[in-house]
Amino acid sequence: MYSIKLLRLAHASSSCRNSYHSLLPTDSKKRRTWISYSLLVFPAASFALGYWQIQRRKWKIDLLEKINSRIPAKPIQLPHKFVPFLLVISSLFCIISVVSSSELPEFTHILVRGHFDHSHEVVIGPRSLIEDFIPFKGYGSEWAIRSPNKLLQSNMIRPSASGYFIVTPFYLEDRPGTSILVNRGWVPYGARDPIIRPDGQVEGVVELSGYIRYQEKPPTRIFGSQIGSLTCLDHANQNPHIRYPCRQIDKMSNDLKTLPIFLDADYESSVVGGPVGGQTRVVLRNEHASYIFTWFSLGTIGLGMWIYFFIF
Template sequence: MDTPYWQGVPVITFALGTWQIKRWKWKLDLIEKLKQRTSAEPIDLPSDLDELKDKEYYRMKVKGKFLYEKEFLIGPRSLIINGEAISEKGGGVFSRKTSSGYYVITPFKLEDRDLVIMINRGWIPKCNRSTYKMGNKITDFIEVIGIIRGTEKRPPFIPNNVSTKGVWHYRDLDAMAKIAEAEPVYIELLAEYDTPQGPIGGQTKVALRNEHFSYIITWYSLFACTSYMWFRQFVQKLPLI
């Protein structure tokens, strides 16, 4: 009698369940790390910008003035409220249509250094794409706090950026810096820096989905079922049905 094709399934499902335990612990550690970094005291911009490579999600404090004439948009992007994308929360008071829009990226000239960085001032709805530059502007030097973010690889199925036409779908800091005549340093303003009739700040996603525990239950349940079937057929020599 041929060996049933499923006899290796108990081993496979047990291995997958064990792997999901490791992934679950990794995700819990990542969530805790993000929580600690985004709630820590703001740091100052280091003199060596390479130090920022290990500082993603930390809060950073800078003082300077916005260069509105060089700002541009990234999108389309979902509106983020309290660290979670509106489209993932089901919309709330925002429909899926109105929660689609763009991030406003504005170069920021530092007061104490001959340096320009880039700041994500926040989110605007798609309908404001052609009029966002008409909003209120802060022309004086201002101190702001934002979340440090690194560059972003092109997500699957997302078109390439076309910098020459001002089309930005994802965060390519080096390419953005060339267009903005800035350093590849990028922060996302906290929500308290909203301006009247301006972009909605706080566009840092920190709410991570963690479904690994349910995967653990699924794989170990399959392991238990198939192990019983294996024991019944090969040890007890009983038919499966």
């Protein structure tokens, strides 16, 4: 008798449970709501960013090709149209208005003729020697790190792993009273003072070629990021060196009363006993391939998880 009651109770419980589940929506209908569909925004955004990185990579490759074609190109004369109209007025007050940089594309090969004003040269640094344009056993190779024993060597001064870029105002011969900034090249720490390198302080009219450079972003670290002053031994003929942490063209041109045009002198402009020219390096990060992989991977994983949770 008790067994019959237990069977009836179990049957009733099973019937109630089945009727309850029949009233519930199916699993897929329960899960796929507007909230679940809104989650597709994340994989869609990842795929969109991946496609955007593909376009950015194409743009970066094209830019690198253009820059690499400018480096070996034959130098051209500096166009007159880049001399600001306010130069005539501002020169009366010995002030050059710095309102914009050169309109020439960066790394354009330029040929100029004129003379240096060594008494107002400044330095950028500390910087390491760029060896990209130094030929085997050429001038400057004695300081290079490519020596067999990996040590810096120099017969002129004590060895130094770092140094400075020497930036000097250069007065253009065809535009009297007009000067630009020229990075003559690199010198070790021990040759920073001009009295140590008198043979490199060329006088008179010279012709040199170099590459147009743009403003450089100041370093974010506090140490070494401030503009300072370095004394020189020849007080009568040489102003103290102003040390800039980077290529601050607007600040330099304003301090030295030059046009906001900056040239990196090429290696052929080097003078034995002076700065080592050719201190130009094309540094453009091209990591878009890794970004493409990252975004498409995140999009694929996100879409796969959505399908797993809301479809199957």
